[in-house]
Amino acid sequence: MSVWINAIEQTALAEGGHIVVDVDGVNVAVFKIGGECYAIEDVCSHDGAPIADGLIDGDQIICPRHGARFCIKTGAVKSPPAYEDIACFPVRVENGLVQVKDEYSN
Template sequence: MAEWMDVGEIGELPPGSRKIFNTPYCEIAVFNLAGEFFAIEDVCSHDGGELASGVCEGDQIICPRHGARFCIRNGRALTPPAYEDISTFPVRIENGMVQIDIDD
């Protein structure tokens, strides 16, 4: 069963922005990519370091520690030194509020 958590109003996450949330399970980063919202676990699969403070290029996040790239849309590891994908979470808009499903 879905467990939807409010992230913020749509206006609080303009295109190109990101926001990190602590949940009971993990830290999750929510990105607004040109009006589409995506959520990933904020952890690099290469070494367990945080990921969301890295540079974004298009729909990719670059790990600030070792440069591995991940697709924000689907969590796929795109370049070494990361070979394992990262977790993604469903996102929805409900009454103007961005929500993530933390029970995926």
């Protein structure tokens, strides 16, 4: 069974901003782009380093260590040196709270 986790208040996340939250022991970066919220695991699939503080270019995030690019909306890898996607989490807004779905919770 999957569970929705309250991440942050909707008003706490500015356009173009992000915040890292713990979702059942996994660091998840929640972004706001174009008025919509997206969530990906805060890890570069190339070397395991955190990625949330990388530069944002449109809907992509650039890893601050080696420059790999990932789509914030889907977690898809867009350029080397990474070749594997990052986990992407469903997001919704309920009663003013941004929620992230933990699909692996029992």
